[in-house]
Amino acid sequence: xxxxxxxxxxxxxxxxxxxxxxxxxxxxxxxxxxxxxxxxxxxxxxxxxxxxxxxxxxxxxxxxxxxxxxxxxxxxxxxxxxxxxxxxxxxxxxxxxxxxxxxxxxxxxxxxxxxxxxxxxxxxxxxxxxxxxxxxxx
Numbered sequence: 039x040x041x042x043x044x045x046x047x048x049x050x051x052x053x054x055x056x057x058x059x060x061x062x063x064x065x066x067x068x069x070x071x072x073x074x075x076x077x078x079x080x081x082x083x084x085x086x087x088x089x090x091x092x093x094x095x096x097x098x099x100x101x102x103x104x105x106x107x108x109x110x111x112x113x114x115x116x117x118x119x120x121x122x123x124x125x126x127x128x129x130x131x132x133x134x135x136x137x138x139x140x141x142x143x144x145x146x147x148x149x150x151x152x153x154x155x156x157x158x159x160x161x162x163x164x165x166x167x168x169x170x171x172x173x174x175x176x
Contacts, residue, residue, distance in 0.1 A: 045071035049080055056174040060087030060136075065170050069151060077166060078147040083107070083136035091133045091158040096150035098126045100134065105142030108135040131158055 047066050055063045065079040080103065091110070100109070101123040109116045109124055111132040118124075126132050136142040148166060156163040 042072040042074070047071065053175050055170055057081065057089065059089065060084035061089055063170070068170075069167065073151060075151055076147060076149055077151060077153060078145065081134075081144050081146060083134065083142040083144075085136060085139045085141070087142075088135040089133050091131050092155045093129050093131050093158070094126075094148060094156075095152070095154045095163075096128050096148055098124075098132075098149070098153075099147045100124045100126070101145045103143040103145050105136065105140050106138045107142050107144065108137055109133075110135065 045067070049064050049066065052064050052066070055065070057063055061081055061083050063079055063081040065077070067073045067076065067078045069077075083105075102118045102120050104120055107118040107122075109118055109132065111124065111126060112130055116124075134142075134144060153166040154163050155166060155169065
């Protein structure tokens, strides 16, 4: 048995973090609800939104919930739609883009509570927890 209680999360009732460039994230499973080994959340991309090329210190999986996405993973460009799911090993540069005229939403999971993101353009590494704590709330 575990001493941690289960959590039920309602994305519509949680704070939304502005990621800039038309992207906004709702952290879901995090340390705050008792997670010890993984984190996840939902990020929405407005038409034309993109995030910079980056990599993580752990595996990541992303499922397209709504809309159409482009996933740039390593040197490959993939066209995705709702239901399509990626698995990205630690250290592999990637990013998601919305080049459509509709909102695109993804559900992401990091396989480590200590997940971090390193931006290729700057080399700056930041923990995902820290990134969400510093984010401007919408």
